[in-house]
Amino acid sequence: xxxxxxxxxGCVTPIGSSIDEFRSALFSGTSGIAPFPPFAEAPGPTxxxxxxxxxxIPSFDPDQHLxxxxxxxxxxxxxxxxxxxxxxAQQAQLLQHHAPGDIAILLGCSTGxxxxxxxxxxxxxxxDARVHPLTVIRTMASAGASYVSIDLGVxxxxxNLSTACASAxxxxxxxxxxxxxxxxxxxxxxxxxAPLTFGFLRAxxxxxxxxxxxxxxxxxxxxxxxxxxxxxxxxLETLAxxxxxxxPIFAEIVGFGMSADATHITQPNPTGAATAxxxxxxxxxxxxxxxxxxxxxxTGTLAxxxxxxxxxxxxxxxxxxxxxxxxxxxxxGHSIGASGALEALATILALHHHQLPxxxxxxxxDPSLNLDVVLGHARPATPKFAISNSLxxxxxxxxxxxxxx
Amino acid sequence: MIxxxxxxCIQLIAKSKNLEPETITLDTTFDSLNIxxxxxxxxSFEVEEAFAIVIPDDALGSLKTVGxxxxxxxxxxxxxxxxxxxxx
Numbered sequence: 001x002x003x004x005x006x007x008x009x010g011c012v013t014p015i016g017s018s019i020d021e022f023r024s025a026l027f028s029g030t031s032g033i034a035p036f037p038p039f040a041e042a043p044g045p046t047x048x049x050x051x052x053x054x055x056x057i058p059s060f061d062p063d064q065h066l067x068x069x070x071x072x073x074x075x076x077x078x079x080x081x082x083x084x085x086x087x088x089a090q091q092a093q094l095l096q097h098h099a100p101g102d103i104a105i106l107l108g109c110s111t112g113x114x115x116x117x118x119x120x121x122x123x124x125x126x127x128d129a130r131v132h133p134l135t136v137i138r139t140m141a142s143a144g145a146s147y148v149s150i151d152l153g154v155x156x157x158x159x160n161l162s163t164a165c166a167s168a169x170x171x172x173x174x175x176x177x178x179x180x181x182x183x184x185x186x187x188x189x190x191x192x193x194a195p196l197t198f199g200f201l202r203a204x205x206x207x208x209x210x211x212x213x214x215x216x217x218x219x220x221x222x223x224x225x226x227x228x229x230x231x232x233x234x235x236l237e238t239l240a241x242x243x244x245x246x247x248p249i250f251a252e253i254v255g256f257g258m259s260a261d262a263t264h265i266t267q268p269n270p271t272g273a274a275t276a277x278x279x280x281x282x283x284x285x286x287x288x289x290x291x292x293x294x295x296x297x298x299t300g301t302l303a304x305x306x307x308x309x310x311x312x313x314x315x316x317x318x319x320x321x322x323x324x325x326x327x328x329x330x331x332x333g334h335s336i337g338a339s340g341a342l343e344a345l346a347t348i349l350a351l352h353h354h355q356l357p358x359x360x361x362x363x364x365x366d367p368s369l370n371l372d373v374v375l376g377h378a379r380p381a382t383p384k385f386a387i388s389n390s391l392x393x394x395x396x397x398x399x400x401x402x403x404x405x
Numbered sequence: 406m407i408x409x410x411x412x413x414c415i416q417l418i419a420k421s422k423n424l425e426p427e428t429i430t431l432d433t434t435f436d437s438l439n440i441x442x443x444x445x446x447x448x449s450f451e452v453e454e455a456f457a458i459v460i461p462d463d464a465l466g467s468l469k470t471v472g473x474x475x476x477x478x479x480x481x482x483x484x485x486x487x488x489x490x491x492x493x
Contacts, residue, residue, distance in 0.1 A: 068423030069439075072447060130454070133446045 004179045005405065006348055007247040008094060008235030010087025010190075012080045013342055014055035014228050015332050019087065023349050026357045027378040031331050032057075033214055033226050039198040041122065051210045054196050055228030055333025073134050074147060075113030080231035080338075081144035081192035082151045088188055089152050092235035097186075097245055104157040104184040105149050106175040107233075108167025108191035110337030112141035115197045144192050144231075156184050162337065165297070166258075166392035167191055169340030172234060173256030173398055179236050186241070191341035192231035201227065207266075209301050215334070216361035217298035217327035218305050218373045225299040228333020232341035234348070251348040252403040254385070255284025261395025268304060268391055273311035276397035280387060281315075284401040288316050291323060291401075293356055293386035295347040298327020299334055300361075308391060309369040324381065326350075326374045330361040340390040344400055347388045351404040354382050410456070410482070411475045417451045418471060431472035452478060458485070 009019045014032025016022035025032070032055045038047055062071045062079045065086075071079065085105075089095060094103065116138035123129035137143055142160035149158045157178070161171045168191025175189035204210050204227060211224035242249050257279025261272030281288060297308055305327075313320040328346045335342060350356050355378040362375055383404060390398045411431060419426040422438050429438070440448065445468065449460050452474065458481040468474055 068421070069444060072421065073443065130450070133450045134443075137443075 002180050002182060003239035003252060004176050004236055005239045005242050005252045006234050006250045007237055007242050008088040008090070008092030009250060009345060009348070010084040010091070010233040011231065011342070011345055012057060012060060012084045013230035013232065013332050014057050017057065017060065022345065023353065025331060026328065026346055026349060027353070027355050029331070029358050029360050029377065031360050032228070033330070033333055036196070041198050049201060049205050050212045051205065053214055053226055054201070055226055055335070056196055057229060070147070073137055074143060075116045075138045075194065077109060077113060077192050077194035078144040078147045080194060080229070081107060082147050084190065084192065084231035084233045085148040085152065085188050088190070088233035088235045092237070092247060094186060094188070094235050095152060097241070098237070100153050100155045102156055102185040103154045104175055104178050104187040105145050105154055106159050106161065106171040106187060106189045107145045107148065108161050108163070108169070108171040108337045108340060109141045109144050109193055110162050110164050110167050111193060111195045111200065113139035113143060114195055114200050118197050118199045148188060152188070154188070163396045163398070164392035164394055165334070165336055166340055166390035166396050166398040167337035168232070169344065169388065169390035169398035169400055170258065172253070172341065172344055173258065173400055175236055176253045176256050179238060186235065186237040188233055189236055190231065190233035191338035193336045193338040194229045195336050196227060196229050211300060214361055215300040215330045216363060217296070217300040217330055217359055218366055218369055218371065219362040220364045220366040222300045222302060222305060222366070224301055225329065225334045228335040230332060230335045230338050230342055232338060232345045234341070234344065249405045250352045252405050253400060254403045255280040255282070255286065255401035257281070257283055257399045259397045261397070263395060265394055268307040269395060270307045270310035270314060272395055273308060273389065273391050273397050274314040276399045277311060277315045277387060277389065280399035280401045286385060286401060289319060290385050291316070291387055293350060293381070293383035294323055294325045295343050295350070295386065295388040296325050296327045297389045297391040298329055298359070300327070300329060304391065305366070305369065308389065309371055312371065321370045322372055324356050324374050324379065325371050326357050327359050328357055330359060331357070340388070340398065343388050343390070347386050347402055351383060351386055351402055354380060356381050356383070410478050413455055414452060414475050414478060415471060417455060418448060421448050421451065429471055431470065431475060433471045434469055456482060458482065
């Protein structure tokens with residue numbers, strides 16, 4: 001079994017399209033949530049949405065990064081993935097040190113090329129228009145993983161994982177296990193999602209879990225999540241290989257746990273989440289007492305935050321109220337299949353830079369949760385071990401455990 | 406003389422490959438523009454939309470130059486007069 005470290009980071013997110021920008025916003029508490037302009041495709045006189053804010057990346061211009069043929073053949077979500085993966089690969093000098101066939105790419109993406117699908121389907125259903133011939137490849141959820149492999153020339157195992165809001169965490173965790181076992185020497189792992197389409201926002205609106213104001217996790221008056229888009233990528237390789245070539249090491253991944261609630265498609269279950277946390281700790285040979293920081297799933301819905309707090313109490317017992325907890329979703333939004341990658345990145349940066357980012361937007365902390373939620377400003381700290389939780393619709397739970405290096 | 410059909414085809418090809426239309430002539434080959442099979446399918450859709458025609462499947466494989474496309478479109482338009490072409 002190999003020790004696995006993170007030697008490259010990349011991101012295109014609502015709070016930054018480089019790691020420096022992301023880190024700066026993360027520790028200064030600068031949110032990427034903003035009002036979105038009206039959707040021109042709304043057929044009725046109103047938008048029909050109870051909410052007005054999202055976490056988008058209006059500055060992302062694919063023309064700055066990608067050839068016209070790639071732009072034509074890809075949806076925004078794959079474009080975000082390619083650009084973020086390039087950053088992670090370049091920082092680690094991945095292809096200079098590992099054979100293309102010895103590298104894996106595991107990405108999380110839940111909704112695929114949603115905007116391409118909606119555009120063509122709307123034209124087909126309402127105007128009997130012909131469907132664009134690139135629709136299939138623009139919309140398949142694995143297109144991002146494929147295009148990252150094509151862009152980087154990686155020929156090893158390439159997979160997309162789709163487990164709703166836990167997709168990227170599952171992807172990073174499975175990539176970690178593949179590198180640890182020696183199946184591959186290195187991996188690009190992360191997630192990408194571009195779900196801010198009119199149809200998808202209307203679908204979320206109908207579920208009544210999106211905040212009509214703004215996401216504020218763990219707040220007593222929290223009223224829902226704020227949806228976002230983005231991509232984040234990590235380069236993983238063995239500690240031995242990173243040390244042999246003096247690669248930058250941002251953190252070590254030490255454990256990964258997963259579980260299924262097997263109870264309800266939307267209502268989370270604290271025992272399922274607690275099981276995933278315990279499995280991550282067991283995978284890392286850690287005791288609960290060793291965890292000193294938690295990046296929570298923390299969507300800002302009433303149900304998630306209560307259930308996640310209950311899970312933390314189940315696992316950590318008397319220490320639960322004293323472990324610092326952050327939800328970074330009120331900064332970068334909830335980018336569905338990508339969110340676990342953005343949060344893994346936030347956790348790694350917290351360990352690497354000895355600062356715990358604050359949970360933005362909280363008005364009054366919900367006292368019933370009984371957690372040490374980091375509020376206000378980033379808190380200086382030197383945690384040694386941290387976990388990052390992802391608790392998806394469908395009861396699919398994934399938890400990563402990291403060690404500071 | 407480069408006519409309307411040729412001009413429109415060159416515009417569509419230039420747009421799809423992010424090139425200046427002035428760099429493309431009727432003699433320009435698809436190979437020289439790095440137009441692969443997927444580009445061809447994409448381009449044929451754009452051409453079909455622009456001229457309201459249907460390019461037969463078996464015609465795609467024989468297209469090697471921009472001139473081939475223009476002549477093919479002109480023939481399809483002659484065989485089945487279509488509504489006026491759409492303009493972006």
